[in-house]
Amino acid sequence: MNLILLGPPGAGKGTQAKFLVDKYKIPQISTGDILRHAVKERSELGLRAQAFMDAGALVPDDLVVSIIRDRLTWPDASAGFILDGFPRTVAQADALAVMLTASGKDIDHVLSIVVAEDELVERVVGRLTCKGCGRGYHRKFDPPKNDAVCDACSAELYQREDDREETMRSRLQAYAAQTAPLVEYYAAKGLLRTVNGIGSIQNIQASIVSVLEG
Numbered sequence: 001m002n003l004i005l006l007g008p009p010g011a012g013k014g015t016q017a018k019f020l021v022d023k024y025k026i027p028q029i030s031t032g033d034i035l036r037h038a039v040k041e042r043s044e045l046g047l048r049a050q051a052f053m054d055a056g057a058l059v060p061d062d063l064v065v066s067i068i069r070d071r072l073t074w075p076d077a078s079a080g081f082i083l084d085g086f087p088r089t090v091a092q093a094d095a096l097a098v099m100l101t102a103s104g105k106d107i108d109h110v111l112s113i114v115v116a117e118d119e120l121v122e123r124v125v126g127r128l129t130c131k132g133c134g135r136g137y138h139r140k141f142d143p144p145k146n147d148a149v150c151d152a153c154s155a156e157l158y159q160r161e162d163d164r165e166e167t168m169r170s171r172l173q174a175y176a177a178q179t180a181p182l183v184e185y186y187a188a189k190g191l192l193r194t195v196n197g198i199g200s201i202q203n204i205q206a207s208i209v210s211v212l213e214g
């Protein structure tokens with residue numbers, strides 16, 4: 001199964017992607033994770049991407065398209081994949097379509113996770129991430145047992161630079177201007193499946209499964 005997860009920052013794409021990885025045994029391909037790793041490693045890609053990411057802006061299309069072009073050739077993606085955070089512009093979606101056609105593949109579903117803007121800001125601004133194992137927490141909805149360290153590995157927790165409120169507002173603007181048009185784009189192709197992203201994680205998982213298998 002080849003899936004795209006579409007939704008604004010904070011909609012729960014990453015959380016739902018992890019659930020779908022377990023359920024369908026296909027990899028999550030997150031351009032945000034790949035870029036954050038590149039920034040941490042100070043690779044050439046990371047150095048080019050960092051300023052855009054810190055400002056809450058999108059990284060140029062050619063950089064993310066080449067990440068995906070390479071990643072889709074890995075053997076683990078041959079039986080399917082979950083694209084999380086890609087495509088984010090119509091140009092990226094067009095590039096993806098060309099890539100998939102060339103390798104005889106298709107998108108099966110585009111899951112659009114819908115959450116109101118006020119809720120998104122509260123979710124993202126409260127997020128904490130472990131410096132060691134990358135596990136995510138939330139100050140209000142999923143707090144760590146001990147304020148500043150990870151329950152799993154005891155490493156320090158931090159707030160992602162781009163999860164600060166002001167940067168989050170820029171990310172939402174980038175979403176509205178550049179990514180939201182993809183909802184129409186995929187609806188016109190008959191691939192759009194809309195899921196309400198408010199409620200318990202389990203309820204949202206159940207609606208996703210019924211949309212994919214129903």
Ligand code: AMP
Pocket residue numbers: 009031032033035052053054056057058059060061064084085086087088089092162171
């Ligand atoms: P995410 O973790 O998906 O919210 O991505 C974090 C940041 O990485 C975004 O705010 C962008 O700066 C950058 N990024 C991730 N995916 C893309 C993409 N497909 N196109 C452009 N920039 C991206």
